[in-house]
Amino acid sequence: MGLTLKRIGFGALALAAVALPLRKEHSPGTMQSTTTPALRLDSLYWQRRAAHLSWSAFDLRDSAMRTVATAHAGGARPAVAFRGFASVTSNAEADSIITTLWSQIGHTNPNVTVSALIYNTRTYAQPSYIGALITRHDDRTECVAISPAGFERNGQVTLWRQDLAEALAPCTLLAMFGAPGTGVAGWLSATGYAAAQSNLWLVPRKVQLTRGPWIEWDETGAGRRWPDDIFGWMQSIGLFELAVTMRPPYVYGASGLRCINGDQAACVAGVLHSAIALPAADSMPPDVTLSAWLTHPKVTTVATIRPPSPEFVAALITEFGRERFQKFWAADRSFEAAFQDAFGESLGTWTAGWAAREWRGTYEAQHLNADILLGVTLKPSWLPLTIGWTLVALLVAGWVARRRTA
Amino acid sequence: MQKAILRIQWKACWHLVIASSVAAFALPVVSVRLGWYSAAANLPLFLTELQLWGFFYPLLAAVTALIIALGIWLSDRRGQHVYALLLPVPRSRYVLYRYAAGVVLLVPIAVALWAGALVATSGLDLPPGIRIFPHALALKFALTLLLLFGLAFALASASTRTIGIAIRLVGLFLAVHVAVILLAPHTNLLWMTLKALATWPGPLAALGGRWMLIDA
């Protein structure tokens, strides 16, 4: 009877241990502000930001079109125009950036005209457009890099080097390799040149850390929420933070993570079928380049396919050289076929290797956790491991039994 | 003989097997259903919580392995192994019978976890690109359970004296570790030992990695 009671007691304890977590007294609190004016203010901020971006993009496009008229085709270096700065006609920083890039390019394509438009950031007073205007007429291509600068009280123009360099990136490609063939051109238009905004093929990076292979898009759920209360004790001892540190970088999306782990189909999807959402033609001029944060889809989840980083094209040139890249760039074939033809390996194969290398070069991989483990970790070596240790355990138990005496 | 031992062990441990099976079935169900209602709002957070639930799988395997192993040897221990010594079988074969019967008792627990994983993920409206891993999870759990059961079985088969010596050796190791770390803070013997146990070919290697029922 006593033994039965003990067993029933044990069973009840086990059931209670299982059932306790199912008890829900309340729903978890939400971090999101619950005040209506705050929500409305958030919404207005976003609308204002979008309106300023659209205004600056259309306005600067007009200015850029006027700049094109004064540029010289296939010139030794691009002309630089200033807008919003009284009596400013040159800037040493801008000249230095352009000189560095053009000295690396060498001989430029005679059918491509490149110029730069540097505007006063105060004109729009909000985040404003940075990128390039790219137009084609017959066999001529014009590229105008559009970049902001500040104006100091002493009359100096303060340029943000990185902005101008990134705005010039598509132009340097065009200046070197000319107009792209149909496959590449279609891909560039569909992605707003998002993966072609780096000059690393001309000027190698100074620091060893990489940006990561994919654009980092955060979730855009209906609202954030706090972790479930059941993990309160885990938070208090830092275990939750440890889990956050050890988890895969979900900002790369499921497809991006699988590509890093070698799934070639996922790599191809990331390059060719990402969820880049080009703005409507009435909110952004169709002939300007777009950065990844301007092409962020409205709803982003872990399942959303992220596009490759702005350094994707630069990485191709660095790895395969200008000659082979020229062949790929100018081919009038589909993107994948042109890729295979020019580089001798499939898009999926190369991208998987590139993504893994880029990931390993990030700060997170080098200082936090380099392994991207998805799902359940099962290694083939664990079966012989299990069998081996089981045999060891049985040998020990058998040896103990043999030595036993009454 | 095998059937007889199995019957005896079932009589001794059925309540443990039932309790462990219920826990194994409930764990994946609870881990998914508790947070799924708001997963759409923040999938990475839900997946992080699932990652934390993953700590409970090896824990459940360890507890189950230990209690089953102890339960198996309990009757022999009580009787000072007299019954075992009287049996007309070689002792090593007797140990094998015990072990095999114990493995049979583990089967319903592993199956319960598999069933729980299938139930937890059935009918979920998964976003495209998110995958479920009920079979892999069940297989990993079964492997871990088998591995830990073997170790617990060897431990439980030892005599009280042997276990006492083992505990004292562990205590001695901890004493040395404390002394060393106070005198040389960069030398962490405990960490080094745990690392050796938890990476291949250590016995705890299979407990590592992720235990994600749902993931990217």
Place this chain on the structure above:
Amino acid sequence: MRNRPLFAIALGMLLLPVPGAAQQAAAWRDSAQRLDVAVRALRDSMLQGDSTAAEVARRGDLAIAASPKQKTNAIDALDRFVRVRDRWYGSEMPSASGFRIVLRTESGPRSNGSLDSAGAVILAGLPDTEGAMRTQRIVSASTVASALIDRFGEMMIASVPTLSAWMETPPPLSMDESERRDQAMYAFVTAMGPIERRCVAGDVTACSVAMRIRQVEGAEDGDRYSPFMRADLLYFALDLGGPGAWARLRSAADSGVGAMLSAAARMPTDSVLARWRSGLLALRPATAVITARSALIAITWSAILLIGALGASKWA
């Protein structure tokens, strides 16, 4: 110009108005301006505070109002605010018209979904008139005091544009001073850049470069202390200068960061840096890893564990 006719046509085409694009730019500009007005109006209305908030306490030129559930919280926060403000800024304000900080409190993660802690706390630096500096935030109820102090610190720094540009990010005014100094000490002695190492070694010029007070040709871009370290230097200078330090700093606003720190501390900039450097170095732990006490503890515990491991019965 080899192709004059073509150029002339192109120029003509490009100089002609591009009606579609120009109209779109104008339409978006109008939309942006309308939204600017709407945002300002909504912010102003939110900055008026909460209609349920009533004044609960005054301390000199400071008045605090709170909704009923935040009354006690507000009074405690005001007392702490006054202590911190007097310590670093005396009776100074970010503008002659005063300031206003509106905090809306909301339920935090452990409040079981209730709204017990929802409400508002409004701190006004009188006269709080038309030109007053204003800001508002949404915080959890337990952080009201820190939030008031930090917002005030931000406004004070923002009121001196040169200082604001130098600081880059808001200083941690609510942070415990000893904790701030400890963190600054750790960052100071563990920095790896060549200029930072020279500063640690005693080169005060290197310190001024590392703190972005002085510019030097050829210095590596990344070889600078963080904004947190600059905040520590600022507070150190204010501390050195004693009463009126902030007012002196602001009066030297047009002369650069070095002059401001010098005016605040009432000594040359290099002297401030030298003292700041030696102050941080003095905070380093002086004790050796092994002391007689720690050795004795180690031996005692080892003996206890050893006796337990061998079995007490053996000694019986």
